[in-house]
Amino acid sequence: MTTAETYVTAAYCAVFAIVLVYVVIIALKLTRLAREVDELARRVEGEPAGEREKAVVG
Amino acid sequence: MTPQGAQLRAVGRSYRIPLPALSAAALGLVTLALALVFFVAPNDADQGFSQRIFYFHVSIAFTAYACFIVGAWKAFVHLWKRDPLADLESYVAIHQGLIFGSLVLITGSIWAKISWGHWWLWSEDQLVLFLVLFLFYAAYFMLRFSVDPGPQRANLSAVYALFGVVLIPVSFLAIRIAKGFIHPVVFTRHGPNFGGWILVAYCVSQVALLVLAYTLYRVELAGKRLDERLRRLREVLA
Numbered sequence: 001m002t003t004a005e006t007y008v009t010a011a012y013c014a015v016f017a018i019v020l021v022y023v024v025i026i027a028l029k030l031t032r033l034a035r036e037v038d039e040l041a042r043r044v045e046g047e048p049a050g051e052r053e054k055a056v057v058g
Numbered sequence: 059m060t061p062q063g064a065q066l067r068a069v070g071r072s073y074r075i076p077l078p079a080l081s082a083a084a085l086g087l088v089t090l091a092l093a094l095v096f097f098v099a100p101n102d103a104d105q106g107f108s109q110r111i112f113y114f115h116v117s118i119a120f121t122a123y124a125c126f127i128v129g130a131w132k133a134f135v136h137l138w139k140r141d142p143l144a145d146l147e148s149y150v151a152i153h154q155g156l157i158f159g160s161l162v163l164i165t166g167s168i169w170a171k172i173s174w175g176h177w178w179l180w181s182e183d184q185l186v187l188f189l190v191l192f193l194f195y196a197a198y199f200m201l202r203f204s205v206d207p208g209p210q211r212a213n214l215s216a217v218y219a220l221f222g223v224v225l226i227p228v229s230f231l232a233i234r235i236a237k238g239f240i241h242p243v244v245f246t247r248h249g250p251n252f253g254g255w256i257l258v259a260y261c262v263s264q265v266a267l268l269v270l271a272y273t274l275y276r277v278e279l280a281g282k283r284l285d286e287r288l289r290r291l292r293e294v295l296a
Contacts, residue, residue, distance in 0.1 A: 004108040004172055011111045011168040012092075015118070015161055019270070022157060026277055033284050040291060 077276055084273040087266035094259035102256070108172040115165040117264040118158050119188070121271045123226050125155030126195060128275075130223035133216035145212040146286065148219055150279045152198055154271055159192040187229040194222050 001009075095113045102109035132148035135141055166185065167177045179185060198218055205211040252260070 002107065004106060007168050007172045008108060008110050011165045012114065014164050014168070015114055018157065018161055018164075019274075022274065023277075026274075026281055029281050030284075033281065033288065036288055040288065040295070043295065 073276065077273070077280065080269070080273045080276060084266070084270040087262065087269050091259070091263040091266040094255070094262055099255045099259040105173065108169065111165055111169040111172075113260055113263040114267070115162065115169060116260070117267040118165065119162045120264060121267045122155050122158035122162055123230065124268065125151050125158060125271060125275075126191075126226055127223060129155060129219050133219035136212060136216045137220075142212070143283075145216060146282050147279060148216060149202065150275055150282060152195055152219060152222075153278065154275050156192070156195050156199075157274075158267075158271060159188070159195065162188060163192060184229065187225070191222070191225045191229045194225055198222065 091113070095110055099110070099113070101107055129148045129151035132144045132151060136144035136148060166188075170179065170185075171177050198215065201218055202211060202215045205214055
């Protein structure tokens with residue numbers, strides 16, 4: 001591999017490494033959000049229906 | 059509908075292209091772009107193999123500019139219509155712009171090392187102006203997170219984002235108005251400085267990176283919207 005080929009490979013690898021790190025961070029965040037939704041759902045299911053106000057979501 | 063219900067609905071918006079289709083398109087286009095860059099486009103007569111960095115470097119730079127412009131446009135929409143989602147969209151677009159901006163600086167530095175023998179040249183106006191633009195938008199996050207969430211933060215962020223967009227034409231035109239420069243000019247008044255497969259590979263790379271940026275924007279925005287809805291839902295249930 002020539003020096004130019006090494007540097008070009010490094011440049012493309014850097015691009016994909018950064019995009020990959022970004023995707024991993026977003027995936028971790030979505031996992032945390034899914035956990036929070038579960039937590040909230042458990043709280044709602046635990047409460048008697050008459051005690052809470054109906055809220056429209058979506 | 060209850061006021062809380064109205065608040066919960068306020069952060070939602072539907073899009074014409076579903077996210078899985080967009081992700082598949084981004085993956086396909088990036089793969090096609092890489093195939094064209096490495097297997098089809100010929101070596102540049104002047105720069106040789108190292109010129110292959112340009113396909114993604116220039117495309118990423120234009121994508122970063124596009125993200126900052128979208129961020130400014132959404133900031134303007136927020137100030138005009140007081141749309142809470144526009145503030146979130148502006149923030150996410152600027153975040154994308156900063157990620158792509160860091161990629162421009164990294165790939166540019168690698169290319170500079172091969173061609174000029176230096177990782178960075180402070181004498182190059184375009185490099186310095188792009189760094190100024192990058193740092194300006196990096197400071198956007200410092201400003202945004204130094205203010206408590208609410209209308210004041212949204213308004214301050216929007217005004218800052220609108221000021222930043224002025225730097226984009228300055229950064230883009232710097233190379234064209236400079237008297238002495240060594241940074242290559244890709245686009246002149248007479249069109250692109252290349253043709254044939256090089257132009258095809260560049261165009262596909264540009265489209266691929268714009269679609270990739272839009273996909274990442276939508277993914278991040280979906281996460282932010284979900285986060286916001288959860289926060290409001292928690293407030294309603296408290």
